[in-house]
Amino acid sequence: MRLRKAFLTIGLAILFIAIGFSFSAANAIGRVPLADMPNSSLPADVDNAACLKCHANQNFNTTIGIQKKDLFDLSVDADEYNHSVHGQIGITCVGCHIGFEATSGHGLVFNSRREVTLKLNAACGECHKLQGQQQKDSVHSSALASGMLEAALCTDCHSAHAVKRLKDQNTGQLLPETRTWIPLTCEKCHSTIYEKYRNSVHGAALTDEKNPDVPTCIDCHGVHSIEDPTTSAFRLSSPQICAKCHTDPNRMDKYGISTQVLNTYVSDFHGTTVTIFSKTSPDAVTNKPVCYDCHGVHDIVKVDDPQRGLSIKTNLLKTCQKCHPNANINFPDAWLSHYIPNPQEYPIVYYINLFYTFLIPGVLLSMGALVVMDFSRMMINRFSRPQVSSAAKKPTKSSPTDEEAHHG
Amino acid sequence: MAKTKASGAPKAETFNRFTFLQRISHIVFLITFSLLGFTGLPQKFPQSPISIGIFDLLGGVENARLIHHTSAVIMLIISLVHILDITYGFFVLRKPISMIPWFNDLQHVINDVLYYIGVRKHKGYYGRYSYAEKMEYLAVIWGTAVMALTGFMMWNPITTVRLLPGEAIPAAKAAHGGEAVLAVLAIIIWHFYNVHIKTINKSMFTGHLDRHEMEHEHPAELAGIDEGKVAAPAIPAKTLRLRRVIYAPFALVVTAAFGLGIFYLVGVENTAISTMPIGETAQIFSPLPSATPRPTPTPAPFVAPSAVTWNAFAGPLFVEKCSNCHGINGAGGLNLSTYQTAIKGGSNGPDIVSKDSANSKLAQVQSAGGHPGQLSADELTYVKKWIDAGAPEK
Numbered sequence: 001m002r003l004r005k006a007f008l009t010i011g012l013a014i015l016f017i018a019i020g021f022s023f024s025a026a027n028a029i030g031r032v033p034l035a036d037m038p039n040s041s042l043p044a045d046v047d048n049a050a051c052l053k054c055h056a057n058q059n060f061n062t063t064i065g066i067q068k069k070d071l072f073d074l075s076v077d078a079d080e081y082n083h084s085v086h087g088q089i090g091i092t093c094v095g096c097h098i099g100f101e102a103t104s105g106h107g108l109v110f111n112s113r114r115e116v117t118l119k120l121n122a123a124c125g126e127c128h129k130l131q132g133q134q135q136k137d138s139v140h141s142s143a144l145a146s147g148m149l150e151a152a153l154c155t156d157c158h159s160a161h162a163v164k165r166l167k168d169q170n171t172g173q174l175l176p177e178t179r180t181w182i183p184l185t186c187e188k189c190h191s192t193i194y195e196k197y198r199n200s201v202h203g204a205a206l207t208d209e210k211n212p213d214v215p216t217c218i219d220c221h222g223v224h225s226i227e228d229p230t231t232s233a234f235r236l237s238s239p240q241i242c243a244k245c246h247t248d249p250n251r252m253d254k255y256g257i258s259t260q261v262l263n264t265y266v267s268d269f270h271g272t273t274v275t276i277f278s279k280t281s282p283d284a285v286t287n288k289p290v291c292y293d294c295h296g297v298h299d300i301v302k303v304d305d306p307q308r309g310l311s312i313k314t315n316l317l318k319t320c321q322k323c324h325p326n327a328n329i330n331f332p333d334a335w336l337s338h339y340i341p342n343p344q345e346y347p348i349v350y351y352i353n354l355f356y357t358f359l360i361p362g363v364l365l366s367m368g369a370l371v372v373m374d375f376s377r378m379m380i381n382r383f384s385r386p387q388v389s390s391a392a393k394k395p396t397k398s399s400p401t402d403e404e405a406h407h408g
Numbered sequence: 409m410a411k412t413k414a415s416g417a418p419k420a421e422t423f424n425r426f427t428f429l430q431r432i433s434h435i436v437f438l439i440t441f442s443l444l445g446f447t448g449l450p451q452k453f454p455q456s457p458i459s460i461g462i463f464d465l466l467g468g469v470e471n472a473r474l475i476h477h478t479s480a481v482i483m484l485i486i487s488l489v490h491i492l493d494i495t496y497g498f499f500v501l502r503k504p505i506s507m508i509p510w511f512n513d514l515q516h517v518i519n520d521v522l523y524y525i526g527v528r529k530h531k532g533y534y535g536r537y538s539y540a541e542k543m544e545y546l547a548v549i550w551g552t553a554v555m556a557l558t559g560f561m562m563w564n565p566i567t568t569v570r571l572l573p574g575e576a577i578p579a580a581k582a583a584h585g586g587e588a589v590l591a592v593l594a595i596i597i598w599h600f601y602n603v604h605i606k607t608i609n610k611s612m613f614t615g616h617l618d619r620h621e622m623e624h625e626h627p628a629e630l631a632g633i634d635e636g637k638v639a640a641p642a643i644p645a646k647t648l649r650l651r652r653v654i655y656a657p658f659a660l661v662v663t664a665a666f667g668l669g670i671f672y673l674v675g676v677e678n679t680a681i682s683t684m685p686i687g688e689t690a691q692i693f694s695p696l697p698s699a700t701p702r703p704t705p706t707p708a709p710f711v712a713p714s715a716v717t718w719n720a721f722a723g724p725l726f727v728e729k730c731s732n733c734h735g736i737n738g739a740g741g742l743n744l745s746t747y748q749t750a751i752k753g754g755s756n757g758p759d760i761v762s763k764d765s766a767n768s769k770l771a772q773v774q775s776a777g778g779h780p781g782q783l784s785a786d787e788l789t790y791v792k793k794w795i796d797a798g799a800p801e802k
Contacts, residue, residue, distance in 0.1 A: 054733045054780070063782040074780055104739055104780060150693065192690040230687070269562075269581070272454045276469045279460045284468070287684045297688040323680045326566050333574025334565050341578070348579040356586025363590060367598045370517075370540075373524035374606060 046102070051093040052078050064110055072113055081161040096123040114149045117156075124154040134224035142228070150189065157185050180206060182216040196298040203298075213251045219244075232285045236278040239265065242291045264338040265291070287323070294319050311337075422616040423633070433490050434612050437548075440483040444555075445592045447476040452585045480559055481670055487552055488666040492659055499658070500651045501643070506536040507546070513539035533628040540602050544594075551591045558584040560669070564677040710786040716794045718747045718801040725791070726750065729781045747801050762799050765792035 054060060055076040064072040081087045086095075094100065097120065101107035110116050125132025135141060135154065143151035158164075166178045183203065187194035197203040197217070205211035220241050221227070227234055243262040245251050252259050265271035273288040292300075294310060303311040310316045316332040324331065341349035426434070450459030450472065466472045497503040516532030516539050523531045532538075537545070558580035561568040565577045603609040607624065611617045622630040643651075713721035726734075726744040733739040734754075741755030753759045759769040766772075771792050774783050783791060794800075 054739075059728065060780065061782070062780045063777055071782075104733060148693075150695065187696060189693060189695045191696045192694040193688065193692070196690055266454070268578070272451065273469060276451075276454045276460070276463055279454075280463045280468055285684075287681065289685055292687070293685040298690070323685055324566060325681065326678065328566070328570060330569035330572070330574040331566060334569060334577035335574075336578050341582075346575055346578065348575050349582050352579050352582040352586070356582070356590065360586065360590045360593070364593050364597060367594060370520070371597060371601045373521065375601070377524045378606065 046092065046094045048078075048093050051097075052076065062105075064113060064116075070113060072116075076161060084159075084161060084163045085165045086163055087161075096120065098123050098126070112149075117153055118149075120160070121153040121155065128154075131224045138222075138224060138226040139228040140226060152189060156188070176210075176212065179212070179216050180210060182218055183207075186217045193298050200296070200298060200300045201302050202300060213245070213255075215245065231283075233283050235290055236274060236282055236284070236286070238290045238292060239271070239274065258338060260340060261338050264336060264340060268336055289323065293323075421619045423619070423622050423630070424616050425611045426615050427493075428615070429489070429493055431612060431615055433486050433493070436486045437483065440479040440486070441591075441595070443475055443479040444483065445588065447472040447479070448588055449592065451476075452588065477563070477674075480556075481674060483552070484556060484666065484670055484673075487556075488663060491662060495658070495662070496655060500648065500655050507542055509539065509542050509546070513542060533631075534626050535628040535632075536626065538625065540598070544599055544602075547591070547594060551587055554583060554587045555591075556669075558587070560673050563673055564679070566679055567672065567677045710784060712786075713790060716790060716797055716800075718750075718794075718799070721790060722750075722794050722799070723747065725783070725787060729783060729787075733780065751799065760795055760799055763796055765795040768795050771795060 055074055056078055058075050060074045062072050062074055064070045076093075097106075108116075108119075110119075125135075132154075140151040140153075144153075164178075164181075165175070167174055183194055183197060183206065194203075198207060202214040205214040206216060221229065239262060246257065246261050247259045249259050258264075262271075266275050270288045270290075273286065274290055277284050277286050277288070296308070301308045303309045306312065308315055310319060313329070313332055316335075316337075317327065317329055320327045320332050320335070336346055336349070339345040341347070341353060343350055446462065447466070450456070450462045451469070453459050463469050463472055466475065498505060512535075516534060519528060519532035522528040561572075561577060561580035562584065568576055568580075603612075607621070609617075609621070609625070611621075617625065619630070715721065731743075731745040734742045734744040742753065742759060743749035751758070751760060753769075756769075761768045771788070773779050774788050774791070
């Protein structure tokens with residue numbers, strides 16, 4: 001009996017720990033465990049039907065703004081909401097619309113539509129704490145703080161009432177179909193950059209082939225904690241972003257792309273300096289090029305692209321001349337083009353390296369051998385045959401003379 | 409060649425080995441060499457934590473490069489001084505070139521090895537300079553030449569590739585790095601052992617050795633001196649003057665070539681821009697026209713009513729705009745969907761005061777704006793007209 005009780009206690013403890021772990025894991029992928037839902041602290045008695053009595057009407061709207069001239073749509077597509085990820089798990093309207101009075105206008109006064117979004121945006125972080133915090137550290141938040149009201153908030157990307165499930169609930173991985181949505185989401189505000197990306201080797205493969213290996217916006221910029229990409233720190237660390245995929249043979253081999261691109265960059269002039277800077281002073285300003293200075297930022301093309309591909313020497317020269325305006329047609333060969341020198345590519349460099357590979361140990365080993373022998377003899381003489389030393393070093397008068405011919 | 413400053417006792421006897429200029433040259437060379445190695449090797453091995461530590465110590469790689477470049481220029485100047493020193497000694501003073509390795513140096517190496525393994529009882533009898541010293545001196549000559557040449561190429565790549573293929577630049581870097589490793593390790597193994605560990609040979613700083621040291625290190629030369637084979641006879645003043653006149657233009661040409669080389673090395677080429685490369689040029693914030701979060705229905709153009717009555721105007725307008733809340737739901741007790749309930753008003757009394765739109769709550773609320781189901785300005789004007797006309801049903 002006592003044993004059974006003990007088993008039960010242990011079993012329950014394990015169960016609770018497991019549930020706790022699954023909750024914390026779930027929050028990390030954006031999913032919120034039902035137990036953490038704040039509904040309980042809100043007027044749960046307000047049924048969605050009560051809201052929809054007014055807000056289901058398609059023509060339900062009001063004016064907003066100082067001049068009261070902006071039309072503000074107040075209608076809600078109940079069907080759309082019920083099919084959203086929040087609607088499916090039964091989150092009520094007041095779950096997000098916190099602090100609304102049950103009166104006409106709900107006791108709220110806004111000067112603009114954006115103000116409404118800004119206020120309601122705080123509700124997302126109530127459940128999605130991690131993502132809310134990450135967003136607060138992002139470039140969008142700092143843009144907002146500096147007065148750029150258009151800077152993206154949760155609902156600008158996820159929508160308010162039609163929030164879709166983006167990740168697999170079990171693995172936490174993005175669902176395959178969502179990858180193509182990402183650039184289209186960013187396009188809403190960054191349409192010019194999207195155009196460049198869309199026509200790049202990465203964007204075209206994603207859009208036209210749904211290629212799972214190419215990066216979308218978030219693979220380089222991150223998701224909620226999107227960093228300012230114009231800082232020196234971003235610049236210095238950016239080669240690591242490209243390297244994530246470009247040093248991964250699982251991704252690169254099928255396209256015949258070298259995975260030595262980072263190594264070869266780091267061991268060449270530009271990459272050496274950038275690597276040193278990123279280690280000694282990650283915030284320092286340096287104009288030494290990183291990947292995107294040569295390959296393009298969003299408009300990256302294949303290296304054999306006839307117009308801009310860098311494997312075509314005239315294209316490469318144009319790229320060099322962006323920073324080395326006086327460079328001539330020989331100059332691009334000063335860059336090893338991500339090759340590890342070999343007898344076919346950059347043979348002079350290869351043979352010089354080979355020469356020193358033999359010369360350095362050859363010279364040093366010879367010197368080392370003479371040093372070791374000299375030192376050993378000195379030690380032997382000192383400790384075992386001290387009487388020899390004076391006899392050994394004194395030259396006889398006759399012997400050195402024959403060696404002087406040359407010096408004389 | 410070597411002069412005795414004998415003043416009595418053989419112990420005080422010293423043998424000159426290096427002139428003042430040579431000793432100064434050595435000090436300058438050893439300082440610049442150390443600085444070059446200290447600032448250069450970390451650039452060859454940028455991934456090493458030791459390298460990063462050195463850069464941190466120097467305040468960054470830019471400072472390391474400044475020290476490297478400055479040391480290189482000073483080393484080149486002292487190399488020029490040495491070249492002039494040596495060539496003057498050879499052409500004008502007709503001193504022998506005692507640093508060239510010869511067959512007897514090979515004999516000395518064999519002798520030494522035999523001595524080390526216990527076959528011979530003594531080392532080779534070195535002359536003015538031993539093979540160890542010759543080897544090191546020639547390594548310095550070779551190394552300085554390689555480093556200066558390849559360093560120039562890396563410092564001035566655009567000038568270099570006007571004459572050479574582009575590959576010369578990474579080739580120069582490969583040689584510069586390989587030679588650097590060789591030079592630094594050779595100094596540590598060979599030089600440090602021979603003059604700091606095996607014996608502490610101070611002659612490069614004091615300029616001379618004593619008899620005891622000479623017996624150890626240059627026995628053949630000492631024997632020669634003792635036999636009276638001293639330096640060459642003094643040169644007549646007239647001959648010396650003539651040789652100097654012939655030597656002067658040579659010295660000038662060498663100096664000019666070095667000067668020009670250093671001038672080009674440091675200041676002529678503008679290799680790269682000093683500004684930042686142009687990054688993303690596209691407009692960062694360029695919202696799509698459809699970026700508005702939700703489309704709002706466009707209000708239909710206002711058509712003036714045929715008659716300002718409930719039936720023809722106010723009734724249909726209230727049903728469309730207001731009855732969503734103020735219909736059978738009766739928000740605030742107000743139902744605007746029928747004429748009777750509209751006139752009756754809400755829980756706080758009538759909202760329509762006949763013939764007095766200014767005191768009608770409906771007109772007040774709508775005039776303030778921002779009410780859900782907001783009437784347009786035109787609609788509100790006609791609603792006020794309707795109330796002021798007594799809010800007629802027909």
